[in-house]
Amino acid sequence: MKPRTLLVKPPDPFLQAEFVYQQLAPHYLESWLAAHGYPATLVVMYIAPDALGRRSEPRTLADCHMIVVEDGAVVTDGPFDSAIFDDIDLLALSVMTPQAEYAGWLTAAARKARPGIKVMMGGSHARYYLDQVVALTGDEACDYVVPHDGWQPLLDMLEAGLPDGPRSRILSHQHDLKLITMAPTRPLELMARYSYEIAGLPAFHTVTALGCPFTCHFCEAGGERTRFFPREMIDADLAAMAAAHRALGRDKFAVMFFDDVGLLNPRQTRDLAARVAAHGYSAWRAFTHAYLVVRHGQKLLGPFAETGGRRVGIGIETGSQRSLDLINKRNGKAQSVEEHYEAVRIANRLGIAVDAFTMIYPWENERDLAATTALIEFVIDNPVVGEDHLGRPLRNSVDSTIMLPYQGTRFNALLQAGQVPGVSLKSEARQRELFYKGVDASSGWVYDETVLPRERYLEVQAYRNSLRPDYR
Ligand code: B12
Numbered sequence: 001m002k003p004r005t006l007l008v009k010p011p012d013p014f015l016q017a018e019f020v021y022q023q024l025a026p027h028y029l030e031s032w033l034a035a036h037g038y039p040a041t042l043v044v045m046y047i048a049p050d051a052l053g054r055r056s057e058p059r060t061l062a063d064c065h066m067i068v069v070e071d072g073a074v075v076t077d078g079p080f081d082s083a084i085f086d087d088i089d090l091l092a093l094s095v096m097t098p099q100a101e102y103a104g105w106l107t108a109a110a111r112k113a114r115p116g117i118k119v120m121m122g123g124s125h126a127r128y129y130l131d132q133v134v135a136l137t138g139d140e141a142c143d144y145v146v147p148h149d150g151w152q153p154l155l156d157m158l159e160a161g162l163p164d165g166p167r168s169r170i171l172s173h174q175h176d177l178k179l180i181t182m183a184p185t186r187p188l189e190l191m192a193r194y195s196y197e198i199a200g201l202p203a204f205h206t207v208t209a210l211g212c213p214f215t216c217h218f219c220e221a222g223g224e225r226t227r228f229f230p231r232e233m234i235d236a237d238l239a240a241m242a243a244a245h246r247a248l249g250r251d252k253f254a255v256m257f258f259d260d261v262g263l264l265n266p267r268q269t270r271d272l273a274a275r276v277a278a279h280g281y282s283a284w285r286a287f288t289h290a291y292l293v294v295r296h297g298q299k300l301l302g303p304f305a306e307t308g309g310r311r312v313g314i315g316i317e318t319g320s321q322r323s324l325d326l327i328n329k330r331n332g333k334a335q336s337v338e339e340h341y342e343a344v345r346i347a348n349r350l351g352i353a354v355d356a357f358t359m360i361y362p363w364e365n366e367r368d369l370a371a372t373t374a375l376i377e378f379v380i381d382n383p384v385v386g387e388d389h390l391g392r393p394l395r396n397s398v399d400s401t402i403m404l405p406y407q408g409t410r411f412n413a414l415l416q417a418g419q420v421p422g423v424s425l426k427s428e429a430r431q432r433e434l435f436y437k438g439v440d441a442s443s444g445w446v447y448d449e450t451v452l453p454r455e456r457y458l459e460v461q462a463y464r465n466s467l468r469p470d471y472r
């Protein structure tokens, strides 16, 4: 009999809401296993809200809930039960850093319930915090650790009969994405749980590529080679999402591309727009960059707008030229704050609302803060041509966070080396206890010293976020 895999998405109490976006990796891996004839069960874990709608941090697995999906149907939705490990040969965990603690609990529980089970961990936590994953000991240590693409390592270990060996074996592989033609699974009963809207229409999300060509110094993923999925896969995926929308009784629906750069150049945008239209979507959202909008204008955003592109996400980061230069988004190439203003004007004239992502940096003084606040006020006030599908005027939106220099980022190294005047970090050990340990998708405060007091940054952040319109 072929070994059976349990693909698990751990819970996300870190997020304000858990059923907004699917965590796609387990779904890609599930369809890959099916194509290779290996049986798998999928488990989506979550924290159930209390009577007042609040979710609290779980203390043990008993505080978690799970949705169990087999052959595309939900077979259980209820409290966590370690009976899910019965008949399982491989526990395959997909882990982002905020989920790492729960992954450890799951590994230990699986070993207790089923001695001899093998555990494999993949996802962005294994990629960016590999040293910490490999250092796990006792029952929480994994057998196989996959820091990059999961498709081949998973298949290799299953075909080899889940070989024994020392714990924490690193299996690193980068797939030629042209060979990945199976779209992620979209189990209907699960899709019905996700709730997200674009321009007044229900939306699902996907990605068309992995990696990012940019080099923001605050980002863990900066500079990873960009690899595109083949058109065959994008078509299959758009068709599957459209079928799910229709099966849920929706005649108009939307899609969001979560790629770091969804609209990269006019040709790629034209091709993607044609696919979106061909599959019957009425609205879509994607991400792009200010300098690309300024450089290509109508050529980049025209095909997007004409096929229902109603919102574009742009990391405009800051209105302070000094901070923008320090971020180094374009690997040494200049980017100007004026381009941020211009990109918003261009998009808005074409009937596209901008979701502008900005940050506050720990070296910023009152002048820097005022410059970004002025940019944000401009974004919020700038009129957008057109209406959404509920007849409401399209409105720009903003998001303000405080930059935290995660482990492995260039800013972490620069701050650690004391190269930014007025800013210092807590010890490395203390930082590890604070990153991704917070509520409402924020981390703890990793700074010992910042140019202005934390309270001032929080006050400015609260003001900026208060400017958001009440719909998007
Ligand atoms: C969509 C998305 C989200 C969505 C959905 C989450 C998801 N994981 O799908 C939402 C909005 C919920 C989200 C939230 C957050 N996100 Co996010 N997100 C993304 C994004 C843009 C795409 C994810 C995706 O679908 N990728 C495509 C799949 C195929 O790639 P993948 O998940 O990496 O999986 C591959 C491998 O990692 C591996 N793999 C994955 N799982 C497994 C499991 C096994 C067993 C194996 C063998 C292999 C394997 O195989 C896959 C194929 O190669 C990525 C950036 C990116 N481009 O990947 C950021 C990213 C994953 N997010 C990131 C961050 C920081 C966050 C937040 C912390 C942001 C915040 N402050 O709220 C939260 C945390 C959420 C939480 N879990 O609590 C970071 C991760 C950092 C980290 N250390 O883990 C990333 C890398 C962005 C970045 N550049 O910094 N995110």
Ligand code: SF4
Pocket (backbone or CB within 6 Å): 212, 213, 214, 215, 216, 219, 220, 221, 222, 223, 260, 315, 329
């Ligand atoms: S654009 Fe910048 S922040 Fe976004 S993924 Fe790329 S390097 Fe990271």
